[in-house]
Amino acid sequence: MNNQSMWSLKFSTAALVLIPVAVGINYIGKFIAGVLKLPLWLDSIGTVLAAMLGGPIVGALAGAINNIIYGFTDPISFVYAITSVAIGLAVGILFYKGFISGWGKAMVAGLIIGLVATVVSTPLNIGFWGGQTGNVWGDALFAFILANTDSTWLASLLDELVVDVPDKLLVVLISYGIYKGLPRNFVQLYNNNDKVETLD
Template sequence: MLGYLAGGLLLAAGTLPLIPRSILALIPVAIAANIVIGQVVGTITPIPLYLDSIGTVMIGVLAGPAAGAFTGIISNLIWGVTLSPSVIAFSSGAAFIGAAAGWAARLGAFRTPWFAVIAGALAGIPAGALGAPVAAYVFGGGLGSGTGGVVAVLQAAGLEMLNATLAQSLFSDIIDKALIFALAYVIVRTLPRRIRDRYPFTDHSRARSSRAAVRVG
């Protein structure tokens, strides 16, 4: 686990210089949201989802890929050190989701709800593929009560550990990230304009008519 921790710290150090200073005050709030929601969903509910990256995705949408990746990494490291050491091993996947949210926002995916959902589902595919080998070989399958149950059912149906974990990861991550990206779209749309204006990156997420109005104004 120390190797994963060291790798996460190196990744975070590499992204830190690229982060807009205006977003730094929001990152602790995003990290807290990730940890609280993720801990509740992963340990208490039987839902085979994670919902532990809403803060990460929001930072990616507000400030870009580097800020999103940094938030994902630091979130997992803090969560792992304080509550659940196993999540440290999934820091690379958390970084990817934050970066993917920023890339999707830059391409305009958060201008409409359906594009946001599609972008989230697509981001869930590599996220699931990244996490599955770690879950299978390091931890013996799904870690949460819900995800672990899905892996157990698939194994009982005849799938070996890696295939069962990969199937569960892809299923869970695609739905999970589609929901989170959709929620991020709603949150961005409800933010007051004075707040959005603090983060120029959100211009990528404005509807085309709104962007034209801003330029004219």
Template sequence: MQNKSTSHHPLWKITLSPATITLIPVAVGINYVAKAFAEGLKLPVWLGSLGTFLASMLGGPLAGAISGFTNNIIYSLTLSPMSGVYSITSIAIGLTVGLLFARGWFKTKKCILLAALVIAVISAVISTPLNIIFYGGQTGIVWGDTVFALLVGHHFPVWVASFLDEFMLDILDKIVVAYLAAFIYHQLPQRLISFFKKVR
């Protein structure tokens, strides 16, 4: 009987096709512009993973992970020096989106919501210790940090307050980004989508 181990699944290919390599800088550009836009308007979301979502959906987990990582490094060199610290979070987001998308988690509105919840939890778990180490547990978003200050003021452990601060922002951000990415994906020409599926 043929071995159906996931280790041989196309999702886990180490090499990237020329098409996927071309996709990555586009995704990085989308991430960069979306994050700068959100920061410029002081929105309660980051939007900086939109390109990562799209890269993962079109090119697979590895493409998304590289897109997220690259964007954090570039952003840290231009607009926000500390952004590079969170590159590990972006890698995890890219991998998670790609795996969930391959398993059909972006096909219905309910599934998209569940996918956003899973991604938000993973993002918050990874980002919380980074927030504690570099920012005393805060995120830099005013209304989230207000919750942090309130919880700390009521003698909650810093890590609990920090996680809830991060998660509240992450869940809102990932819901917005997940639905937006799914909408954009479904507006793309089928020929383009099929092209990436063939070369993956």
């Protein structure tokens, strides 16, 4: 897929249907992580999968809509729509440039996405939560670093890093596994630009 079509605002019907499906997958991932009390979020599997199939714009839309819906019950989620958009864009770009074309590359991409999410989320954490993430493991590290360095920025960055990098690594690998398991004719729906809908 060339750069022009990668950034196109003309979406196939399949791509438009993919967005609510991605939001549902995100919710399931978040629910499972909550039930199992995992030190991860797993709430962006749908966003990553949407970006792989539909490109960066579709991934960004899926991520943003996901946070907007969460925001009705948890208002702070609105703010983190910025992070979800960044994840969707980054995955879509990496995938269409061929950087997620095998398990090894998917692992590297997961680390990159984790760093992107960390860089975007850290200022938000500082602005809204005093630097903490709300994750038990990360916040324990935050308290330790803050006590020993008196640097809120360093403590917040490392707090986010130790949660986001493993989370996004696992999310990208799960999403890539799902993508690889999809029927070929289903994947081809997202490479067919014959029938498109425009958002204008």
